[in-house]
Amino acid sequence: MKRLLKGGRVVDPANRIDGIHDVLIDGDRIARVGRDLPVDGATVVEIPDGLIVCPGFIDMHVHLREPGQEHKETVATGTASAVAGGFTAVACMPNTTPVNDGANVTAYILARAAEANLARVYPIGAVSRGSKGELLADIADLKKAGCVAITDDGHPVSTALLLRRALEYAGMFGMVVIEHCEDQTLKGDGVAHEGFHASSLGLRGIPGAAEALHVERGALMSELTGSAFHVAHMSARSSLRSARKAKEAGIRLTCEVCPHHFTLTDALLGAPIPYDTNTKMNPPLREEADRDAMLAGIADGTVDAIATDHAPHHYDEKKVEFDRAPFGIVGLETAVSLSLDRLIHTGLIRLPRLVELLSVNPARILGVAGGSLSEGAPADVTIIAPDLEVRIDASRLRSKSKNTPFDGWELRGGVAATLVGGRTLFRNEGVRLNSL
Numbered sequence: 001m002k003r004l005l006k007g008g009r010v011v012d013p014a015n016r017i018d019g020i021h022d023v024l025i026d027g028d029r030i031a032r033v034g035r036d037l038p039v040d041g042a043t044v045v046e047i048p049d050g051l052i053v054c055p056g057f058i059d060m061h062v063h064l065r066e067p068g069q070e071h072k073e074t075v076a077t078g079t080a081s082a083v084a085g086g087f088t089a090v091a092c093m094p095n096t097t098p099v100n101d102g103a104n105v106t107a108y109i110l111a112r113a114a115e116a117n118l119a120r121v122y123p124i125g126a127v128s129r130g131s132k133g134e135l136l137a138d139i140a141d142l143k144k145a146g147c148v149a150i151t152d153d154g155h156p157v158s159t160a161l162l163l164r165r166a167l168e169y170a171g172m173f174g175m176v177v178i179e180h181c182e183d184q185t186l187k188g189d190g191v192a193h194e195g196f197h198a199s200s201l202g203l204r205g206i207p208g209a210a211e212a213l214h215v216e217r218g219a220l221m222s223e224l225t226g227s228a229f230h231v232a233h234m235s236a237r238s239s240l241r242s243a244r245k246a247k248e249a250g251i252r253l254t255c256e257v258c259p260h261h262f263t264l265t266d267a268l269l270g271a272p273i274p275y276d277t278n279t280k281m282n283p284p285l286r287e288e289a290d291r292d293a294m295l296a297g298i299a300d301g302t303v304d305a306i307a308t309d310h311a312p313h314h315y316d317e318k319k320v321e322f323d324r325a326p327f328g329i330v331g332l333e334t335a336v337s338l339s340l341d342r343l344i345h346t347g348l349i350r351l352p353r354l355v356e357l358l359s360v361n362p363a364r365i366l367g368v369a370g371g372s373l374s375e376g377a378p379a380d381v382t383i384i385a386p387d388l389e390v391r392i393d394a395s396r397l398r399s400k401s402k403n404t405p406f407d408g409w410e411l412r413g414g415v416a417a418t419l420v421g422g423r424t425l426f427r428n429e430g431v432r433l434n435s436l
């Protein structure tokens with residue numbers, strides 16, 4: 001079956017395309033991209049003016065919670081949330097129950113993903129057995145089972161020595177080590193960013209230095225081993241400084257930033273809803289200078305990827321005192337609108353750079369398919385409507401969990417449609433797209 005997406009603005013930075021082009025999809029593959037392609041028996045889908053056709057977005061940091069915490073999310077509900085949010089693929093963190101530290105758990109996740117048959121799922125394996133920070137997991141086994149990277153996310157890798165070994169092994173298999181950068185002695189039992197707002201609310205603080213220390217450690221271990229190191233959910237201005245310095249020195253370091261860290265600050269801890277547990281995440285919402293540094297890093301190219309750290313929690317788990325609530329918010333269905341509203345419509349960056357952050361670079365860092373609309377590539381396509389008026393409604397999220405601080409937000413820009421392997425898996429009812 002052939003479909004011709006006709007007349008949209010195609011933004012495909014990997015192929016240096018930004019202009020009105022047609023995209024011909026043959027079955028599950030991209031057949032051709034070009035101007036005024038012949039219809040040649042294909043079903044024609046007219047792309048209305050103003051819509052943008054992009055290579056499918058890839059979220060390289062999500063928690064799908066299965067196996068073990070299916071009351072928060074499942075592979076099926078998480079990938080439904082992904083396609084509704086414009087993501088054609090997600091990479092899922094290993095801190096499930098049991099931890100994804102071996103081929104059996106990886107195979108289980110992949111089987112659930114095949115059953116759901118929505119967004120592509122790339123499992124990420126644990127660095128250490130049980131993510132306990134003691135013995136290295138069987139990294140060859142994880143790679144063979146289908147893992148694309150390793151991490152002990154939720155926690156940092158326990159010691160510099162273990163991180164060194166992880167980088168050495170992962171490097172042999174061409175995998176990146178993803179680090180939850182956090183010095184646990186400095187974090188202590190902190191629950192919010194150390195600063196004015198945490199102090200005035202009587203909350204224990206976590207300084208930005210707790211993160212930056214581990215960015216530095218990772219950069220040094222990457223330099224020592226020559227292997228690729230990736231900073232998860234970067235939030236502190238000192239971390240950005242360290243990442244920039246490492247990149248200038250030619251170290252194989254990459255980094256991601258979450259939408260909440262480039263849109264929100266710790267002022268949200270006290271108002272409008274004091275102690276709202278949907279403002280509790282790790283790393284925490286930081287102060288304005290940190291938020292502005294993340295925006296600067298996105299603008300100047302230091303930041304490689306936007307990832308959501310989609311962390312679903314059940315209503316009852318979040319409905320407790322701030323100190324006792326789990327860290328994290330859902331992010332898959334708000335990321336694209338937040339990015340368009342706060343990065344594109346403010347003039348900070350242009351669309352090709354946004355596609356790099358959401359598609360090209362995540363594919364490159366993880367070494368997975370996608371990131372371009374090249375001929376023969378999987379027909380994973382995200383169509384965005386940059387001027388669509390969007391109102392975030394937590395109750396209508398596809399995710400099983402509704403823990404978002406963005407409920408009720410009005411944003412400019414959203415997802416029009418999501419195609420995975422040529423199949424339309426999401427279509428926004430508010431956008432006119434005939435026969436897609």
Ligand SMILES: [Zn+2]
Nearest residue numbers: 153154180232
């Ligand atoms: Zn983390």
